[in-house]
Amino acid sequence: MPLSLSSFKKKPDAGAPAKAPEAGSAPEAVRPPASDASRMDDLQSMADASTQVTDVQKLSDASSPAPQPDGPIEDAGATSFSEKKVAIAGQAGAVVANEAAGAKSMEVLVLSEIQNAATLLYNIRDLYEKRDWKTGVVLFLNAANAFLAVQQKREVVPGLTGAIPFLGGVIGGLKGMVNTARVMESMETLDRVLDKSLLNDKDKEVLKAYTKEQKISQFRNVTASVLGFGKFVGEFFGVGTFFSVAQGIVSAVFAIRDFWISSQEAKVNKAKSRLGIEEDMTDDDREGVGELAEILQNEQDIEWVQILVTGDNFSIKNLVGVYNQLEAERKKLKECRPGGASAQKAKERIARLEASLQEGVDGYNNEMAMLTGPYEDGGFKPITVQQVQKLHDFHVTCMQNILTEARQHMDKIEWSLKGVLRYVKGEKKEDILKQVYRGRVPDKVDIKLGALTADQQDYFWEKTQKALSDSLIIAQMSKATLVREMRLIMLRNKASILESASGGTGLFTSEASFESDMNQVLNTVDL
């Protein structure tokens, strides 16, 4: 009688006696105990209901390859499994039949359960590929139960493991699948994680309450994870290590960009600190600072034309000086006895200074309009007295902070030989602090122009101009600017880039192709 899987699987009719197997043939199915039979049915129905039936040979390949049968194995029975699987199962069944004749019914049961369990396991693999975690977990648990039954029966049938070619592999595979079961559980959890929110709205509000303003929001929202990553790696291994790791083109470009943006950010922070601007600028603040920076830039752009054309120089710096006098007079007035002669004189001076300031502002605007055309026609935007006042306040704060920086620097370097040497060499702000203010930072610096030499006045004025301009670097940075700066950095570092570029990308492999490769990278990478 030819051997077929159906002889293992087939459940005898209820109440029918089990037939004895014919000599030299595979054992015929023996009715298992009721509980086993029902489990088998359950398992088989799950296996049949699940996805594609896979080849059990794969399982045996993983550990103990199934030997080739000694002779041809016929398969005349109808089966829902592949022929190969049938052949192996049949071979195993034959071995069992020959070597464990006294325990045939148990062996047949075991083989049948192995067959079912193996099918379940391989269906799990299919489910894994499809990420059907939930069904996978259910199937695995059933497969595990089936193998547990095999383990128990193995004790009843000594030598069964060795007798069945692939049983050792199956049992070994079970251990691995225990780990897989844990993974499956994770998969199920993951499924929940990805489908549902991890945090409720209240939790999210807590996180939101701690958020900081993104300093370079227009870039960081695309690149921040890289920036954060770089910082994190740098924290553990040092920046040098990060760069040595970042040999690939994309990461190298990101690294260059991040460092450049960081340097710009440092400039912005320094500028804002000098101007006394709080960390979180409102849009109105930013707009106001932007206008002042623009005014000063306009003045620089037009200065030489102004002198050439009008022979005069209505400078904003002078207007700020006038405002400074005006403020000083206002302060004096507060200290005068109301109605007294000195108060009257102070009021007269204030009126003159106010008129002078307004006249200066008007003169300045007229001159600018004459040189660049009316504002409505594209000329420079006129300034206001309020802007002069704001500029004055920024200038005072900037001077004050620069002098404070100088004092702190002096305090620091007095404890350091290297610093002392630097001090001996002299920095301008420290020289000014020492010469004009006798080394002490005044409670409130007076920008009274006469107290400073022209050179010193220019020094502070340029610092204020720079701070106003720098404070807007990031806000005004366009992608074109970023690409331009990146290009310059890459050109300056051509040698090291050529040296460290990984060959895998095929880029930056030669000096000849450097520029075209650079353009390709800058155009491709989403900065």
Add this chain to the structure above:
Amino acid sequence: MITLPLAGIRQCLESIGAIEVTVKEDKDMVMILSMFTIRHKPTGIFLMVSEVGGQALFQLFTTFDQAFEKPGADFYEVLDKLNTKLALGHVQVKEQEGDWRITYRSNFVGDPDALFANHCFRNYISFSVDMVGGIDKEMP
């Protein structure tokens, strides 16, 4: 140091979606930098591999971009809650130049000769990347 199947690891990372994989071998450590696109953002995933008793210890890190003020107790409570819900790995907070950021970390120990059996290494990376995406979704 154990011998790692670096080519297989690279292939595995790329098959999951890494757009660039860079490997740096050190004396006692292998560092693998890979770039993934997670929730439409380029995200650096850093793998640090070292040896523990003949096994390969993989430590995966990534830091989220959102900066926070110095966290209070309620902040840590939320992170604690987040950690209990993560199927793999955990989050922690790190301070850098006055900015506090959330870092995700997950570990995996495996036999270097059988990393790819049962998809275990692939699962580890894939789940970690999924976790990063899940956490990123919760960021304010």
